[in-house]
Amino acid sequence: CSKFLNEPPKGMVGADDLNTPENVDKLVVAAYASLGNDHWEVPYTSGWVFGSVRSDDAYKGGLGTADQGEFTQYEVFSTIQENQSRGNLLWTRLFMGVQRANLALKGLAKMNEGIFPQLKNRQAEARFLRGHFYFLLKEHFKKVPFIDESMKDDDINKVSNVQYTNDEQWNKIAADFQFAADNLPVQEEQRGRPGSFTAKAYLAKVRLYQAYEQDEKNNVVNINKEKLNQVVDLTTQVINSGRFGLSDDYAKNYLWQFENNRESIFAVQRSLNDGSEVGRIDMSTxxxxxxxxxxxxxxxxxxxxxxxxxxxxxxxxxxxxxxxxxxxxxxxxxxxxxxxxxxxxxxxxxxxxxxxxxxxxxxxxxxxxxxxxxxxxxxxxxxxxxxxxxxxxxxxxxxxxxxxxxxxxxxxxxxxxxxxxxxxxxxxxxxxxxxxxxxxxxxxxxxxxxxxxxxxxxxxxxxxxxxxxxxxxxxxxxxxxxxxxxxxxxxxxxxYRFFDLVRWGIAAEVLNKYFDVESKRRSYLKIGHFAKNRDEYLPIPTQQIDLSDGVYKQNAGW
Amino acid sequence: FREIPLPVTSSILPHVYNNVSGKVVDGQGKPVPGVTVAVKGTSVGTTTDEQGNFRISVNAQQVIVFSYIGYKNQEIIYTGQTTLTVTLESGSTTLNEIVTVGYQTQRKVDLTGAVSVVSVNNLKNASTPNPIQALQGQVPGLFITTSGDPSGAATVRIRGVNTLNNNDPLYIIDGVPTKSSAFQILNAEDIESIQVLKDASSAAIYGARSSNGVIIVTTKQANVSKTVVNFSSRFTTSKYTTAPKVLNTEERARIQWQATINDGLNPDNIPYVKYDWSRNPDGTATLHGLTIPAELAPGVPSANTNWFDEISRSGFIQEYNLSLASGSKNGGAYMSVGYMKDNYIEKFKDFQKLSLRINSHHRFLNGKVKIGENLSITNGINNGDASTSSFADALQIQPVLPVRLPNGAYSGPINGNFVDHPNPLMALDLNQWDQINALNIFGNVYANVYVTKNLTINASLGAENANTTVRDIQRKFSTGFISRTINSLKNSKSTEFNWNFNTTIQYNLEAQQHHVTFLVGTEAVKNNYRVNSTYKENFALETLDYFVESAGSGNQTVSGNANSSALLSYFGKVNYSFDNRYLISALLRYDGSSRFGKNNRFGTFPAVSAGWRISEESFMKDRVAFISDLKLRGGWGTTGNQEIPNTARWGLFETYYGLGAMPFTSDNGTAYDIAGADSGPLASGFRQIQIGNDNLRWESTTERNIGLDFGLFDQHLTGSFDLFKRSTKDILISPAYLAVQGEGGTRFVNGASVETKGFEAALSYQNKLGEFSYTVTGNIGHYSDRITNLPANVVHSYPGNSEQTILGRSMNSIFGYVADGLFKTQDEVDKSAVQPGKGIGRIRYADLNGDGVINTLDQRYLGISSPQYSYGLNLQGAYKRFSISIFLQGVAGISVYNERKRFSDFTDLWAGTNYGRRTLDAWSPSNPNSTIPAVTLSDNNNEGRLSSYFIENGGYLKLREVSIGYRLPLKKMEPVRLYVTGQNLLTFKDRSFTAPDPEDPGYGFPRPRKIIFGFNVSF
CATH class of the missing domain: 1.25.40.390 (Serine Threonine Protein Phosphatase 5, Tetratricopeptide repeat)
Structure with missing residues (x-):
């Protein structure tokens, strides 16, 4: 009778079925797919909500303030709640990307170059992708728990978001890009994959953000010369690599027919008429x-x-x-x-x-x-x-x-x-x-x-x-x-604007001045106020703090 | 004490058949007209004529039942008489009624569990494709929530909610279990009886799937030599009566002006409308008049459209039922065919249902073997967009838009000032070729072997094949900024095939005053599900007939999925009675399910119950005259629930190439354009979707029930009362998990516990006044549930905050802010707690914790969204040839989130829509006593948040049905019954409830008011 009750799932596989070079390679593809799996509900491929609407560049728009109403709260800051669903969703979606990269790394760890010659490349790509998702987490949420491929489910639940200092967290991200820079080929294998200079460019970005040292209350207290020198070194290598150049016309960066041009160093690849019903299109915007x-x-x-x-x-x-x-x-x-x-x-x-x-x-x-x-x-x-x-x-x-x-x-x-x-x-x-x-x-x-x-x-x-x-x-x-x-x-x-302002340590000054003037033009901004030493970062979602049983600590000011 | 094996039959062989005629008289010897004369267990029946005479076909040893309101039922075993004179005693009795319980039948009087027997006659006047829906308010403890959905969807809860999962009961139709499609399978005309097993001591015989209660439906059988034909028909007109009250073009323009002024903005920037207004010296503004231009855009005239009128129509339902029953000593057959068509009150939508039933049986070996089958084929077809009602869209579109343009084309939102929804009439029109076609084949073949007088072996092989095809045709259109430039066809077909095989052996033992019945059995169930769908774009013609896959020339995709499950069970039951006074029943079921982990695959479900017929005791019998029947019952039992996905226990990865529809939420695709080619096939990977759990086990419900059945004053007054308490533990949940776990951290575990308590009471009084006989039946049910245990990481998935949790509360609790009136003066604004966006005319939220700031901690539990009390009242009367029935139903103790208030009271929660008329009465300095917030364009105060402003008392009492019938005497024929019924006639609701129907506070299918004309002919 145990045979009678045996009804295995159909069209799905268990983790053990994936331990072949072909399938591990596909786990890397799935990690790439995460890059573009965002949507207007929490855009992260495009920073239009968290980087632009939160800055002096743009308004939320749409059909009134209640249309995608949570974004209004992010726009005016004063009404943000620590448990907002979009904030929680953003955190969640970015960690899905981290996990796909980690699943790929976990699978890759079981391979060897004998059966899978691209092993090192793929490991470098997976770490590049993990670095990317962690960079996004870091610039939005500041205090982030770091999960790697060696951890088991129970370990993952115990990782705190303050296990590392702010500087150490940046170093964790930098380490992924450094590994990628060291192991990727100069010439990327396919246009959607990074090459070594792609990783160096991203590493430069990490070091630049890291250079502006913040205290616990998000004040920029020092600009680290050593890190700046690394930025100069890395950016010089990228600029002089001969692999990239400015487009002759700025417009080409914003036209589909010129996508993947020489100016583009890394892009989320979108597609249409690709065998899916709607296409793997850009829903974020x-x-x-x-x-x-x-x-x-x-x-x-x-x-x-x-x-x-x-x-x-x-x-x-x-x-x-x-x-x-x-x-x-x-x-x-x-x-x-x-x-x-x-x-x-x-x-x-x-x-x-x-x-x-x-x-x-x-x-x-x-x-x-x-x-x-x-x-x-x-x-x-x-x-x-x-x-x-x-x-x-x-x-x-x-x-x-x-x-x-x-x-x-x-x-x-x-x-x-x-x-x-x-x-x-x-x-x-x-x-x-x-x-x-x-x-x-x-x-x-x-x-x-x-x-x-x-x-x-x-x-x-x-x-x-x-x-x-x-x-x-x-x-x-x-x-x-x-x-x-x-x-x-x-x-x-x-x-990019909001994150630039926070990096430079001038977000409160710039945005409150902006609200003063702009609210006379747009009455809904009357409740706009940037709380210094708080609004530089989104709150760690209450949902996650509760689920962590207090292992996660809240950001300053919240 | 008599146990009769299933299906309903008599174990004594029919050798003589006859036509018997007779007369029914009352205690004074006067003839009683209109008495129902029926052959038990068959569809054969008639009524007595003016002189009390009747004629009926019956086999020897069959039971003839005489019933009439105000009189005791009388059952006579036919032994070959050619004439019968029957004297009816006043009063009533249902004591000897035989009811179907798990795998066997029992006399109602011998029941020890909480079992309700539904009066099927009450279902006959209603017009609904789903007979279960018609049980609303008829059975205490059965909570049915209906919608106006023409296909008859209903939510059925027995004794409320019991688990955090699926709370649907198990249906047993002619012995075949089904969890899903009972609504579609049944035709009210075919139903012989319905029993509801409410407590665990009666339901546990169905073990693993019975914790939400069991509804047993038995359909009609043939058992006579004569052929009986029955034809009935109904014609119904239905009307939309619950449209929200909305603004017209001029009023909306006025409100828009007011909102703009309130916000300190310039009304001259409002599109289209030209306002004649001025600013007063004190800063206020006055509107002198306004002009709507004749044209909104070139070729688009302005209008004053009532969109609710435009999309609705007077509905019409036609129903026809024909049945034929015929039998002989070696067997018989019951056949029926039914058809209904509902032209729904929304244009371009209709629902049709065709049902076919054949129940037949044959006897062999001198009647020692009976083999039969029950088969039903039903086909329900929904034409038009069946998924939602268009009434929400009708609210969202502004009255200033015309329905059609002068060139005849549909208009639509012409620019950004309109909501991005199409013209609702156009949407209905364009979707009229969409179809859901549900074909259900359901039935069983069975054998009963009467080995000896006391030993019976039964076997049944049942099958259910539910085929649903969904056709979705998207046609091209272009209205304003909304257009579709590529047409497409999507066909999906799902097939659910379940089979079930059960065998039981029953042995009866009678020795002096001891009566014992043993029942043992096994059951095996397999369930297979598969869905396939195809999608194709680009069709050169847009006719219904052209939309087949091969005719398209564009992009195409296919997809499909499958899953399966199995159940294997063993069970046994013993009933013992002593001297008709003491009744004991004990049962045990042992179930194995493919859904559970290898470590806990089988579950055990025991139950015991006992009854004491006090009225049979010598100290009561004939001594306490006014008590005619009194029985005390008590039961305890454990039932199970396994409503989790078939694959819940497995750790799984899947490939997910791309979405099957335009996504409205984030994508989880695993395919990526890694080559940067922008089109063409993509590489695709795998994503984790679930973590396995080999320890997964049954969710179990333990229930205690105590009940009292009574009959007083010679059974004029009968009733029952039940008190129950049940606790469910190991509830199957998939807890929220830390986001760092990533995708597919879903893991089913046995976690939560829930406790439900309640009572049910039913009371019925029958009597007559001269020639007027009447019955009054009332019932009431109450339950309250509370969550007693939740894993820590699950608590926050339910309404609550960091200080208050749902533990100890109903799972249907509503949690939110308390709206503490409106700010009326600047002083009030200044003195109140910190609340961003506060201002004059805005909602003040109560600072519940007094910390001077309104934040998430200032929330509390605001109410429970399930009714605490549910009740029904049936009044029935008969006078000569006339009969009348009145049915009222209601709920009390329910808090409803009135979603419609977002539109009826606010202009800022979704700009660009039309608004409710209540906004005309919004707060303003000149209307200072209004409780409706001042109109505004921006919701700075976050008034859309869940607050007590939206929570209203959803209690109601509805006059569901009034029916008047008349029996038309015809020579040489059974009387023809004519009737007229009104449904959904009156609603009494709380004054504070601001939408038309407390049962529909959102945008569900409205319940039409129906007027039904019907007739019944039998010969």
Whole structure:
């Protein structure tokens, strides 16, 4: 009768069935798949919620403050709860990525190079991926428990998020990237996999964040020179590797037809018509399309007035560091009467301008946006693809467009500006000048696609390089300001801004000043307030603290 | 004390069949018209005419039952008489009723467990495809929640909730167990009897699957020489009566203006509407008038649409049932066919059900062997989108949109000021080719061998084949910003095939006053499930007939899944009675299940019960005149539950290539475009989905029951009372786990415990006043559950916070903030606790812990969302040819989360929708006594949070049914019964409940009001 009661599962396997080279290789693939398994409910491939809406770059958008309402709480900070479901989900989803990497490493540990020649490569890739998920965990949550492939289920439950100091935690992440850098080939095997310079670039990012040493209350108390020197060294290797280069036109970083170009160092690969019903598409930004019929829905992630103003330039072609936010640049005429950095028209959908380089498709606030009375007249463009792109899929879930355009994780312009940042903080700002100017020069050159049918530029573009002694007095302080401004313009709406502000230790100052002014323009921001020494990081989700039986400790201020 | 083996039959052989005629008179010798005369266990029956005369076909030794309201039932064993005169005594009796319990039948009077016998006659006037639904309010302790879903879905709970898992009871239909498809299988016309086994001492014979109670349904059999044909039909009109009250175009524009003003924003930025307004010196604003433009966009005229009117219609239901019963000494057959079609109150939706039944049997070897079968084939077809009601969409779309454009095309949300939902009428129209087609074949073949007078062997092989095909056609459309540019077809087919084989041996022993019955048996059950689906895009034509897979030319995918389970059981039962006074029953069941780990594969389920018929004692019998029947019962037993996935015990990985639909939550795919090719086949890996547990074992429920059955005043007043307490332990749960465990940390364990207590009472009074006879039957059930134990890591999966947990509370507890009125002055705002977003006209939340800050600790348990009391009242009367029945049903002690309030009271919880009329009465300085928060566009105060603002008293009393019948006398024919029934006629609800129907506080299928005309012909 035990035979009668034997009904094994169908279409599923047990862990032991996976111990073959082919299947272990697939465990690595599954870890890659985790990169793109996010969704608008907790985007992490795109930082539009936690990096952009939480900063002075953007508003949540959508159909009122209650639409994806938890994001409003993150946007205004003052109403965040420690047990918010999205915060818990973000933590959970990122650890799913960590686990897939660990499962792959566990499987790989049972192989040898005799039966599986790519063993070292795959181990390096799995550790690269684990490093990536831990980097995301670290920048969102600060205190993170570190799980590796050697731990059993019971051990995993006992790991505390304060087992290591802040610095040691960064070192754990750095160790994964160092291993990857040491063991990956220079030439990546397939475009979706990292090569050794990819790992070095990510390692540079880790060291840069680590260099800004924080105390328990998240105050930046020291900038570590040794780490900065490592950043300079690593970024120099990446820049000089000959494997990467800036695109001639900034637009190419935001167009599907140019994805995986030389500027892209590591990207989450998306696909369509790939044998799955809907495609392995980018759902993380699927709400961020405007309500134009060729797109559909849902008008989330809307550029702030502050961001639009920040693109203004003076007659000298430099940013208006002090006065940029005095007046609202919002009407069509404003963009002809004042001068702007051309990156504004790569980043922001502006009233009556062609949208996303499509001269036949003119952006209209009143019909393209939701709740302009709440969220102003602008729309974001960088994650939106062109309406005729074969990568755009609107057909199946009619109201929710999404595309197979990759999400860049590391780009060369980012690496160049890390190097500049490290040099400036090392007091070598003169060496940073050319780096910043190389990014500005490219921006200056990127107006080719910003001309309407008659060849007229969408806006009045005036932009210049920094010329010490001519248009700027280049000191460490001014260089730092220029660097910070450059990052904001170069990566506007890309989800880095909040993390930059926290790294620099200026989040509270910048954001509370932003709320003061912006709340007069957008009344829902009246309850916006950044609590210094608290809001630099999300709370460790109460759900996890409870489940850990108190093994996890809460972040400062919560 | 008589035990009769299943299926219902008499062990004495029929040799003589006859047509007998006779007369029924009362105690004064006056004829009684309208008496039901039936041959027990068959569909044969008639009623007496004006002179009390009847004629019926009956076999020798069959039992003829005479019943009439206000009189005791009389049962006569037919021994070959050609005429019969029967005198009915006033009063009533159901004592000798034979009821079906586990694997055997028993006299009701001998029962020692809590078993309710359903009056099947009460089901006859209702119009529903699901006869179980019609039990609502009829049986104490049976809690049935219905929806207006045309296919008749209902939630059935026996004695409330008992486990954190599936709480559905087990159904036994003609001896074949099924957990799922009883709703689809049954046709009310075919039902002979329904018994509900409520306590563990009666249900434990079904062991592993019985902890939620057992409902036993027996269908009709043929057993006569004469052929009896029965035809009945019903025609029903149904009407949508519970539409929410919403704003019209002008009112919505006005509220939008008010909300904009309240927020300090400029109303001139509101799209379309031109407001004539001015700012007063004191800062307030006045609206003088507003203009809606004739066109919202080129080619899109403005409108004032009532979307509820647009999507609803007057429904119509037609039902036809034809049955035929015919038999001989060597066997017989009952056949029936039924058809119903419900053109639902939502346009483009209908439901059809065709049912077919053949129950037949044959006798061999001088009647020592009986072989028979029961077979039902039912086909339920849902056309249109059956998954949800469109009424929520009708609430979300603004009245300013027209239904159609001047060119005849459907309109839709034209821009971002509208919710991203399509025109609900268009959605209904486009989905009209969607279909769910459920084909169920259910039945068994059985053999009864009467080896000796006392020894019977029974065997039954049953099978259930449930085939469900789902067709989902997505057609192209384009309205405003919502469009679909690729059409597609998705077909999925699932098959559930279960078989079950049981054999029992029963031995009866009678010696003087001792009566003993032994029953032993075994049962084996196998369950196989498989689903396959295909998906194809791009069809050149959009006609229903063109949508087949090969006609598509685009992307295609297939998917499929399967699982299976098995159960193997052994059981035995002993019933003993002494002198009809003392009754004892003991049983044991031993069950093995494929779902459990190798270490705990088998479970044991014992039960004992006893009864004492006090009225049979010499000190009572004939001495206490007003007590005609009195029995005390007590029982104890253990039942099981195994409602976990078939694969729950295994540690598993799976490959998950990609999603089968546009995802609304995060993906868990294992495929990745590692080559950066952007299209083409992908590499795919594995993900962990579950951690194994070889120690998994049964969840078990131990129940104690004590009951009293009584009949007073010559059985005019009868009733029963039961008190029960049950505790469930080792509840199968898959606890939440630390996120660091990663994906698939799911692990089923035996963890929680729950305790349920309650009582049930039923009381019935029958009597007559002159020629008017009547019955009043009432029942009430109460239960309360509490979670007594939960693993620490599970507690926080239930409502609660770090200081308060669900332990010791009902699993249906609601936890949230306390809305403490509205802020009316700045002073109140300033003096209140820190609450981000607070302000005048906003909800004040109570600072429950007094720490000056409103946060998650300021929450408490606000109520329980399951009813504490559930009751029903049946009034039946008969006067000459007329009969009337009135049925009321209600629940009390229930807190309901009124989800509709999010729309009826707020303008900010989902901008872009239409709003409820209550917003017209929202708080403002000029309306300072309103309890509805001021209208606003941004929910800064987080008023959508779960708070007492949304919790309302969901108690109700409903006049479910009023039915008036008339028997039309026809010459040479049985009377034709005509009736008219009204359903869902009146609702009495708490004043504080703000939505139309407390049974539907969300957006379920509305319950239509129905008027039914029906008739019954038999010849």
């Amino acid at each position: 699927a709400l961020n399309y405007p309500m134009y019929p060729a797109y559909g829905c849902c008008s989330f992630h809307r550029p702030s007035q502050n961001l639009v103003n920040a693109f203004q330039t003076g007659n000298d072609g430099l940013p208006l560091f002090e006065t940029f936010n005095n007046a609202e640049m919002k009407d069509s005429a404003d963009f002809q009467d004042h001068s702007f950095d051309p990156r504004i028209d790569h980043t922001v959908g502006l009233p009556s301008h062609p949208f996303k380089y499509q001269n036949k498709i003119i952006y209209r606030t009143e019909t393209w946006t939701r709740g302009p009375e709440l969220y102003g007249p602008f729309s974001g463009m960088k994650t939106v693809v062109q309406a005729d792109c074969p990568c755009l899929t609107t057909a199946k879930g009619y109201a929710y467009p999404a595309s197979s355009m990759n999400n860049d994780v590391l780009k060369l312009d980012d690496v160049i500006l890390w190097k500049a940042e490290a040099l400036i903080e090392l007091g070598r700002q003169d060496e940073a000048l050319d780096l910043i100017n190389s990014v500005r020069q490219r921006a200056m050159n990127s107006t080719g696609m910003l001309k309407d049918a008659n060849g007229k530029p969408y806006s009045k573009y005036v932009v210049a390089l920094y010329k010490p002694g001519i248009n700027i007095n280049w000191t460490q302080a001014t260089a730092r300001q220029a660097l910070q401004w450059e990052r904001r313009l170069e990566f506007g709406m890309e989800g």
